[in-house]
Amino acid sequence: MTFSANDRPADVAARRAAERDRRIAKGRAEAEGAPLAIALADTGGNGGPPSLSPLQEFSAIAELLYGDRWTTDVARDLGHGDGRTVRRWKSGQAQVAPGDLAHLRRIARKRAAAITRLVGDRLDEPAKPKRDSDEIRARFEATIAASRAAQG
Known part of the structure; x- marks a missing residue:
């Protein structure tokens, strides 16, 4: 936005x-994009992270960590006191600070590691028995032979 001397x-x-007002509307539109639903949706692909704006990513991580009413809790953990700064981010009045987003990611990774230690990571489950390739080939050849005999 530029101004001239004649303004x-x-x-x-x-x-x-x-x-x-435009910034606030943009922030609200991003926040209403259901970032948690976007983050948890199975979009196929190669399993990479979903494409989210910083506000959407911040909101999704915060909601997963703290629940629906996450504003004050996340503000406290980030050292922002009463949550006014986080509410400004949510409303679009200010941008999510990159350092705060990085710090929230670190908190999420630490909690995920703690939960994994508590419930396990499926590495301790017994491996499925390997399929016998000779048996599979024998079944396939028997099916082909039966098909040729039926065609006759």
């Missing part, structure tokens, strides 16, 4: 208010 203060204030 009246009322015009400048109106443009600033309009820009603020």
Whole structure:
């Protein structure tokens, strides 16, 4: 947003208010994109992380860690006191700070590791028996032979 020397203060204030309203609307639209549902959805692909904006990723991680009412808890863990900063992020009035997003990722990784230690990671389950390739080939050849005999 640029201003010129000929701009009246009322015009400048109106443009600033309009820009603020656009940022807030954009932030609300991102937040309403159901980031948790997007993050948990099976999109196929190669198993990489979903494509989320920083606000969507932050919201999804926070909701997974703290539940539906996560604002104050995540603000406290990030050292932001009463949650005003996080509410500003959610409303679109400010951008999620990259350092705070990185810190929340670290918290999530630590909790995931703790949960994995507690419930296991399936590495201790017995392996499935290997399939016998000779048996599979014999069944296949028997099926082919039966098919040829039926065609006769």
